Amino acid sequence: MLSVIVPTYNERDNATELIRRTLAAFDRIEEPVELLIMDDDSPDGTSAAMIEAAAAHQAGERVRVITRTTDKGLAKAVAAGFSAARGDVLAVMDADLSHPPEQLPALLGAIREGADVAVASRYVPGGGTEGWPLKRRIISRVACWLAKPLTPVKDSTSGYFALRRECLEAVDFVPRGYKIGLELFARLPGRRTVEVPFVFRDRTRGTSKLGGAVILAYLVQLGALYRARFPRLVGYLQFGLVGLLGMAVDSATFGLAYWYVGLEALGPTLGGFFAQTLSFLVAARFNFALNRLWTFRERRNHARMSVFLAVSLAGFAMRSLLFEFIVNLPPPAAGGFWAAIVHTLTIEQIALILGVLLASLWNFYGSRRW
Numbered sequence: 001m002l003s004v005i006v007p008t009y010n011e012r013d014n015a016t017e018l019i020r021r022t023l024a025a026f027d028r029i030e031e032p033v034e035l036l037i038m039d040d041d042s043p044d045g046t047s048a049a050m051i052e053a054a055a056a057h058q059a060g061e062r063v064r065v066i067t068r069t070t071d072k073g074l075a076k077a078v079a080a081g082f083s084a085a086r087g088d089v090l091a092v093m094d095a096d097l098s099h100p101p102e103q104l105p106a107l108l109g110a111i112r113e114g115a116d117v118a119v120a121s122r123y124v125p126g127g128g129t130e131g132w133p134l135k136r137r138i139i140s141r142v143a144c145w146l147a148k149p150l151t152p153v154k155d156s157t158s159g160y161f162a163l164r165r166e167c168l169e170a171v172d173f174v175p176r177g178y179k180i181g182l183e184l185f186a187r188l189p190g191r192r193t194v195e196v197p198f199v200f201r202d203r204t205r206g207t208s209k210l211g212g213a214v215i216l217a218y219l220v221q222l223g224a225l226y227r228a229r230f231p232r233l234v235g236y237l238q239f240g241l242v243g244l245l246g247m248a249v250d251s252a253t254f255g256l257a258y259w260y261v262g263l264e265a266l267g268p269t270l271g272g273f274f275a276q277t278l279s280f281l282v283a284a285r286f287n288f289a290l291n292r293l294w295t296f297r298e299r300r301n302h303a304r305m306s307v308f309l310a311v312s313l314a315g316f317a318m319r320s321l322l323f324e325f326i327v328n329l330p331p332p333a334a335g336g337f338w339a340a341i342v343h344t345l346t347i348e349q350i351a352l353i354l355g356v357l358l359a360s361l362w363n364f365y366g367s368r369r370w
């Protein structure tokens with residue numbers, strides 16, 4: 001059985017066409033089907049309009065309208081639809097007819113032929129968009145491109161897809177963000193996925209909810225998915241970013257203490273020593289706090305400043321030793337790979353880069369581990 005879940009918010013004007021075209025598509029499907037309208041109690045009376053349209057077409061059991069009054073939101077509405085659905089195949093589709101219901105038989109067909117997930121795709125041959133301004137086309141392409149490392153699906157932000165219910169049971173699905181499809185595709189690596197082309201025709205009635213807040217929510221969702229998929233790489237990048245911020249804090253503290261507060265009066269040796277010690281401690285404290293809250297937030301209760309300092313000092317020692325070792329290496333033989341690098345950069349620059357790399361990796365793994 002196929003269950004088609006349509007989340008709605010202020011889609012009253014699309015009710016008649018949506019019900020009519022979806023029921024017509026159902027007539028081409030040779031197995032039980034149902035349409036679930038998951039409305040978040042839209043102020044424009046979407047629920048009533050859908051019930052009326054379903055009654056006009058004598059839809060009976062084939063259309064269910066569920067009005068949600070609590071815990072609202074697109075992803076939650078879809079998740080509630082998954083729970084209420086009776087089918088072994090679940091599809092998600094928009095109400096505004098930008099996702100043509102006529103593609104439902106093809107999506108279901110792909111699943112019945114063996115796919116686990118079938119995505120209606122704008123970005124495979126035969127697919128496309130119509131009536132989109134350049135800005136929206138660019139946003140869509142960039143959004144898909146950003147999700148590339150997470151899923152082989154070309155149109156990963158397509159909100160139109162079908163999947164076997166068992167896929168859903170196998171993943172830790174979190175109903176969040178705006179892109180439920182991506183949330184699922186990224187958590188289902190290795191599943192048989194097929195993309196069925198479709199042409200996205202922009203809505204003619206009602207308004208799209210795509211705006212700055214939706215884009216921001218998408219980026220937050222992407223961040224969480226990357227973190228779940230590549231925890232070490234993302235953690236290392238976060239750690240690096242915190243380190244860069246720490247450098248800024250370090251320099252600012254030094255400047256304040258030395259020039260503004262007046263440690264300069266003690267002279268460069270003593271004044272410099274005090275200002276540097278202070279700025280190092282402030283920056284270390286800052287880095288520790290930010291890493292605890294952000295980079296290693298899952299383990300924040302185990303964080304200890306003393307351990308963080310010990311790891312950082314060991315990293316500093318490693319970095320210094322590696323620097324010494326590299327700058328004292330015998331000069332490279334002419335013509336080799338090493339010589340070419342030394343020709344481009346000075347030996348001190350190479351030693352510095354490798355030292356910083358080694359220390360940052362050590363600091364990251366050490367801080368993560370302990």
Ligand code: GDD
Nearest residue numbers: 007008009038040073074077094095157158159208209210
């Ligand atoms: N229940 C509920 N609650 N439904 C919602 C909510 C909500 O808070 N917000 C939006 N919806 C419904 C809309 O009524 C519509 O049926 C569907 O979710 C998609 O919302 P739109 O506002 O039409 O989305 P869009 O035009 O920004 O985005 C479209 O394009 C994307 C591709 O670029 C959608 O088709 C996306 O699914 C698609 O990924």
